[in-house]
Amino acid sequence: ALVDDNVFTNLMARSNLSTAVDAVQRYPEQAAALGVSAEEATSWRLAADQTHIPYNDELGVHEQHAGFTRHEKWDFADTGSDQYPLLLHYPYFDLYRKQVVKQADLVLAMYKCGDLFSAEQKRRNFAYYEALTVRDSSLSACCQAIMAAEVGHMDLAYAYLGEAALMDLDDLENNTRDGLHIASLAGSWLALVAGFGGMRQKGATLTFAPRLPGRLNRLAFRVQTRGRCLRVEIDSSAVTYTLTAGEPLTIVHDGTRLTVSTTPSRPMPLSAHSPESAPEQPHGRRPAQRP
Structure with a gap:
């Protein structure tokens, strides 16, 4: 095995x-x-x-690794802002035997292998690991944005999108002088398309479950797929799909199969979600709220 x-x-x-x-x-x-x-x-x-x-039946969450949820939780309250990134101030021996996560890992698995998790498992897993993830890596925010959007925390997803997109423009890690965070820049595209566009690939089929945070009123992007160019345009109430080139293409919109051609599709309603209180992050690690 x-x-x-x-x-x-x-x-x-x-x-x-x-x-x-x-x-x-x-x-x-x-x-x-x-x-x-x-x-x-x-x-x-x-x-x-x-x-x-690994899965903890008592907590109802999957484990970051086998036995992870049985570790003692990291003392975030007594960890100063000048002690991040943690790996530069604490030995791995201490970090690896505590419940603390450098970057979204299991959260990324729920995006890449989403069919292996139920909607309830995604919600519980996201909330559990959000409280443990310190984002000491620029690779984390975009993944958290995607899953925050999927489970319905739209304002939080928007905050993480801003962190991913502005990593270098705002020099958030104070190290842009050493070179651009290219993966974070690419991740901002994923946060928009996979997060707010809800795009997933199921075999040969593209699926979408679009929803926008209150601070965005429009999102448009194009995707090359199977010899076609698909344009997706989302506003505050609906989404339309159009092929700019190629033969008709069947996609799935929020569970409904839809054949798209060079004529814009009828406006389709955005994916519904039930807003809940967003989970807390470790002390001092909440993403900045952006206009």
Whole structure:
């Protein structure tokens, strides 16, 4: 069995193995040329099926790694702002035996492997890890923006979008002089498209569940997919889909299949959500609220 302590690594290995098996089945001649047999591909599938995903039944959350939720929680209240990033001030021996998270990890897994989690599990997991994630990495805010939007915390998602997009413009980490945070810049696109656009890829099909925070009244983007160029335009009440090039394309909007052509689709309602009180972040680590 393929077993790993890190949930994101774990789930991505499971997803990648399954994708590799599908590729062997779809392209048998190329697989044979590479010396990949059907028996070997079957063993990959067995490994993927036996991947371990830790879960705490008492708390109702998945674990960052096996046994993580049984660790003592980090003392955030007595950690000063000048002691971040934590890894520069505390030994790994101390960090790894406490409940503290450098960057969104399990949260990222819920985005990349979303079908493996229920909506309730996503909500509970997000709230639990939000209170433990200190964002000592510029890779974190964009992932938290995506999942905050999915579980309905739109203002929080907007705050994280601002952090990802302005990482260098506002020199938030005081190190832009050393070079741009390219992954964070790319992550701001993901926060917009996967977060507020709700875009996911399910096999060969693109799905959307768009919703906007109150501070945004319009979002438009284009996506190249399967030889077509799809334009998505969202305003405060509806979304339209249009192909700028290519044959008609079937997508899924908020659970409804929709065939899109070069004629704009009828306006489709935004994805509904029930706003809840946003979860708290570690003391002193709340993202800045932006206009």
